[in-house]
Amino acid sequence: MSYEALLFEKKDGIAIITLNSPDKMNAISTAMKASIAAASEEVDRDESIKVAILTGAGRGFCAGHDISEMAAGTAKEPTIYDRLSTANNEASFYKMQKPVIAAINGACVGAGLALALSCDIRIAADTAKIGSAYAKLGAAPGLGMTFWLPKIIGPAAALEFMLTCKTVLGPEAKTMGIVSQVVPLADLMKTSMEMASQIAQYPTLGVALTKKLVYRSMLEDVANHYDWEKWAAQLTMAAMMKK
Numbered sequence: 157m158s159y160e161a162l163l164f165e166k167k168d169g170i171a172i173i174t175l176n177s178p179d180k181m182n183a184i185s186t187a188m189k190a191s192i193a194a195a196s197e198e199v200d201r202d203e204s205i206k207v208a209i210l211t212g213a214g215r216g217f218c219a220g221h222d223i224s225e226m227a228a229g230t231a232k233e234p235t236i237y238d239r240l241s242t243a244n245n246e247a248s249f250y251k252m253q254k255p256v257i258a259a260i261n262g263a264c265v266g267a268g269l270a271l272a273l274s275c276d277i278r279i280a281a282d283t284a285k286i287g288s289a290y291a292k293l294g295a296a297p298g299l300g301m302t303f304w305l306p307k308i309i310g311p312a313a314a315l316e317f318m319l320t321c322k323t324v325l326g327p328e329a330k331t332m333g334i335v336s337q338v339v340p341l342a343d344l345m346k347t348s349m350e351m352a353s354q355i356a357q358y359p360t361l362g363v364a365l366t367k368k369l370v371y372r373s374m375l376e377d378v379a380n381h382y383d384w385e386k387w388a389a390q391l392t393m394a395a396m397m398k399k
Contacts, residue, residue: 157198161188163213164195169206169356170349171199178214183222184267192271200253206356206363209348210249210275211259218268220289221298248274248300250371250378253364255355259348260284261341265323269334270299273308276367278334279348280326281341286334287323294396296388303381307374309333 157164163174173195175182182188199208212218248271249256258275264286272278280286288305290297297318305314309332316322317332326338339347355363 157194159191159195161185162191162195164198166202166205168353169204170352171195171202171205171208173199173208173210175210175212175218177222178212178216180222180224181216181219181263182212182214182268183219183224184271185222185225188222196249196252203360205254206360207254207352208249208252208256209259209345209352210256210271211261211345211348214262216262216268217258217260217264217284218271219263220266220268249276250274250300250375253367254360255363255367257348257352259344260286260326260335261344265289266297267299267301270297270301270304273304273334274300277336277351279337279339279344279351280329280335281344282326282338283341284326284329285323286326286329287321288318289321291319292321294392296385296392298385298389300378300382300385302385303378305334 161175161177163172163176165172165174173192175184175188175192177183177185177188184192199205255277256275258272258278260272260278260280262281262284264272264280264284266287266289269286269288288297288301290301296302301318302314305317308314309317313332324332324334326335329335330338337347
């Protein structure tokens with residue numbers, strides 16, 4: 157299957173999903189968002205795939221939403237179905253049956269951070285820059301940012317991080333709990349592949365059920381939360397367009 161703005165590779169039971177718009181620091185466009193959803197479905201349906209790794213092409217992991225697409229007016233106008241739909245259409249990885257490791261190789265900001273937070277395990281390069289720029293733009297966070305970050309680092313730390321638009325390097329992100337490991341950039345994919353290979357050797361059903369049970373313990377209202385985020389994002393976007 158071919159994807160737009162995304163590379164998909166399979167190797168020894170591991171799917172490597174690479175966001176592929178390096179000239180835009182892999183900002184999430186409409187096409188990329190659709191490709192992420194399709195790749196997620198392919199990973200879950202392909203029984204030969206046990207684990208997935210998400211990373212970015214070039215110097216960045218993901219610099220957030222593609223603002224240039226919005227400014228140019230080339231983004232697809234959402235249909236009534238899009239506006240009313242729940243989290244099932246969002247670019248997110250928590251819904252996948254199989255574990256996903258985010259290999260954060262560079263800038264991971266805004267929606268890019270939200271995407272990484274929806275992965276199950278995050279490993280960052282020591283030079284990776286991680287932050288939230290929503291408040292600076294006058295926008296409400298999206299793609300699950302306000303759901304995942306408070307659960308991972310606590311509500312007070314999450315609010316400080318988002319409202320001050322703080323940016324941290326890999327080592328501080330590990331201290332905060334945003335990522336679980338930090339390694340030199342040259343070792344990032346090697347470390348991620350080693351972890352994926354270790355997980356891939358175990359029976360798929362047990363791994364999938366472990367993931368499902370962990371998220372079930374904390375995500376009973378996740379779909380509703382994504383709906384609230386979408387509502388807030390639409391309000392702030394309308395206000396931004398009036399300026």
